[in-house]
Amino acid sequence: MEGLLKWEDKLLGHHIHVVTNHKALEFLQGIERPSHCQICWYKYLARFKYNITYVPGKLNKVADCLSRYHEIDNYHDEIPDYDMILKGMICHSLD
Structure with missing residues (x-):
């Protein structure tokens, strides 16, 4: 989802293939x-x-590898919980 948000302007209108390790998205x-x-x-x-x-x-x-970039030492000290921000942005923009 993070990639879709980041490159939304370039992806809209094109067919994309999402490869994910999040099985629930299939359903x-x-x-x-x-x-x-x-x-x-x-x-x-x-x-x-x-x-x-x-x-x-x-x-x-x-x-x-990309999903684990946040495991770098001290990363959480500098940046808030990105997943919560992302969920809030999507739900807020669609309400």
Whole structure:
């Protein structure tokens, strides 16, 4: 999701292939009673032409490496919890 937010202006209108180690994203559209946050994610994703492929983190070395950049020493001392900011931005912009 972070990549979609960062490069949204370049990705909109193009078909993209999302490779993720987050298996739940494959099933987002099929949830019978989604939570408010899941609805926000779905509304945001609906703006893109995409398909999603799940690849376990151990096999997806590039994504695994990028997702762990926050584990650098002292990183959390300087930057707030990015996941919470990201979720808030998406839900706020779609409400």
